[in-house]
Amino acid sequence: MNNASSRRFGAAIIAVSAMLLAACSSSSNTASSTSPTAATSAAACSASSLQTLTTGKLVIATGEPAYFPWVIDDKPESGQGFESAVAYAVAEKLGFAKTDVSWVRTTFDGAIAPGAKQFDFNLQQFSITEARKAAVDFSSPYYTAPQAIVSYKGSAIAGATSIADLKKAKLGAGVGTTSLDAIKTVFGTEPQVFNDNAAAVAALKNGQIDGIVVDLPTAFYLSGVEVTNGLIVGQLPSTGDGDNFGLLLAKSSPITTCVSQAVDALKADGTLDAITTKWLATDAGAPVLK
Numbered sequence: 001m002n003n004a005s006s007r008r009f010g011a012a013i014i015a016v017s018a019m020l021l022a023a024c025s026s027s028s029n030t031a032s033s034t035s036p037t038a039a040t041s042a043a044a045c046s047a048s049s050l051q052t053l054t055t056g057k058l059v060i061a062t063g064e065p066a067y068f069p070w071v072i073d074d075k076p077e078s079g080q081g082f083e084s085a086v087a088y089a090v091a092e093k094l095g096f097a098k099t100d101v102s103w104v105r106t107t108f109d110g111a112i113a114p115g116a117k118q119f120d121f122n123l124q125q126f127s128i129t130e131a132r133k134a135a136v137d138f139s140s141p142y143y144t145a146p147q148a149i150v151s152y153k154g155s156a157i158a159g160a161t162s163i164a165d166l167k168k169a170k171l172g173a174g175v176g177t178t179s180l181d182a183i184k185t186v187f188g189t190e191p192q193v194f195n196d197n198a199a200a201v202a203a204l205k206n207g208q209i210d211g212i213v214v215d216l217p218t219a220f221y222l223s224g225v226e227v228t229n230g231l232i233v234g235q236l237p238s239t240g241d242g243d244n245f246g247l248l249l250a251k252s253s254p255i256t257t258c259v260s261q262a263v264d265a266l267k268a269d270g271t272l273d274a275i276t277t278k279w280l281a282t283d284a285g286a287p288v289l290k
Contacts, residue, residue, distance in 0.1 A: 045258035047095035052120045052255060058096045060087045061119035064105035069217060069279050070125065076103050082217075082279035083123045086142050089271055090121075090247065093262035112136055117250040121259055125215070127178050128246040137253050138246030140260040142272060145215035145243045147182040148286050149233040150204070150222045157210045160233050162290050163187065172200045172209040178243050179213040186236050201226050215243060217280050234289040 043049060053059050062083065065074045072080035079088045079098070091101050104119055111122045114135040121139070128138045149171065151157050157169045163186060172192035173179035183191040192209055194200040200212045204227060214222065216235055223230030247263065249256050266272045 040257045040261060045094060045261060047100065050094065050255050050258060053118075056100060058091050058094070058101050059104060059119045060091070060101060061104045061106045061111065061117075061122035061124075062087075063108060063124040066105075066124065067221065069221065077101075082143075082275060083125075085275045085279065086266075086272070087121075087123060089266050089275065090142075090259065090262045093265050094258060111248055114251065120253075120255060121247040121249050123245070123247050125218075125245055126248045128244045129178070136251050137249040137256040139249070139256065140263040140267075141244035141246050142263050142266070143245040143276065143280070145217060145245060146235045147179055147213055147243065148216045148219035148235040149211040149213055149289075150219045150227060151211040151231060151233050152204070152227050153229040153231055155210055157233055158231060160289070161287070163237070166211075166233075166289070169210045170208070171211050171213055172203060173213045174200060177214075179215070182236055182243075183213050197222065197226075216286060219286065232286040235286045237288055237290065 047058070048056055060076070062071060062076050066076055066081075066083070067074075068081065070081050070083040072078060072084070076084045076087065079085055088098060088101065091098070106119070106122060106124075108124060108126075111117075111124070112126065112132050112135060123142075125145075126132070126138070128141060132138070149157070149166070157166060160166050160169070167187060167189070169187075170192065171183050171187065171189070172194055173183060174196050175193050180191050180193065183189060191213070192203070194203060197212070197214065197218065200209070201222060203209050204212055211233060212222065213236070216232075219232050219235075223232050247259055249259065263272075
C-alpha cells in the first residue's frame with residue numbers, strides 16, 4: 001500500500017473514528033476451536049513456559065502483502081494497523097517484549113491448510129468456520145465483521161436503501177468467503193464467484209456485476225481506494241453473531257488456550273475496543289439495509 005492510497009482511505013477512517021463497529025452476518029462462526037473447561041494458569045501461559053516454536057520468542061504471520069487498515073504500509077513490525085496492533089497486544093498479554101516478536105508471511109490458503117506451521121499464530125482476517133477448525137485451531141474471536149456491499153456512484157444499485165431494492169442485483173464475492181453465504185442467506189440469490197477481490201473489482205468496473213459483498217472494513221478500503229467513485233451501498237442486516245475473525249494456530253497447538261485467554265483479557269480490559277475504535281471504526285456511513 002503506497003502512502004497516497006493510505007491517505008485516501010485514511011480520510012474515510014478518520015471521519016468515523018469515534019464510532020464502534022455494529023456486528024452482523026452468520027452465527028455459525030462464533031466458537032473458537034477449543035472450549036477449555038478451566039483456564040490455564042498464568043504461569044503456564046508465561047512467555048518462558050509457552051511451547052512456542054522457539055522458547056521465549058513469538059513468531060507471528062500475516063499476508064503478503066498485508067493491506068491497510070489491517071497493517072499500515074505493509075510493515076506489521078511497526079505495530080500500526082488493526083491486526084498489527086492486535087498481534088502486539090496479544091504478545092504483551094503473554095509476556096513477550098516487542099523485541100521477542102518476529103514476523104513471517106504466508107498465503108491465506110497455505111495458512112488454513114492442514115500440517116505443520118512456520119508461525120506460532122497467524123492473523124489475516126481468518127473467519128472461524130467449522131470446516132477450517134477440522135484443520136487448524138482458532139483463538140477466541142478478536143473481531144466481528146459485518147458484511148457490506150460495494151458499488152460506485154451512478155450504478156444500478158447506488159441508491160438502494162433496502163433488501164427489496166437489491167433482490168434483482170447482480171452481486172459477487174470471492175471464492176471460499178463467508179460473503180458468498182451472506183448473499184445466499186440475505187437475498188436468496190446465487191452470487192457470481194471470483195478468485196479474489198481484485199477479480200471482483202475488475203468485474204464491477206466492467207459492468208459484469210452491480211456490487212461486491214465483502215466484510216465492512218474491506219468495503220471501506222475497496223470503495224475508498226480500488227473502485228473509482230466507489231461507495232458503500234449499505235451493510236447487510238444481522239443474521240446472528242457476525243463473521244468472527246480468530247488468530248489461527250496449528251491444529252492442537254499447545255498454546256491455543258493461552259492465546260485465547262490473552263484475547264479474552266484484551267476484550268475484558270477494553271484494549272480491543274480501543275484498537276477497533278482507532279483502526280476499524282467503520283460502521284458510520286454504511287447504513288444497515290432493511
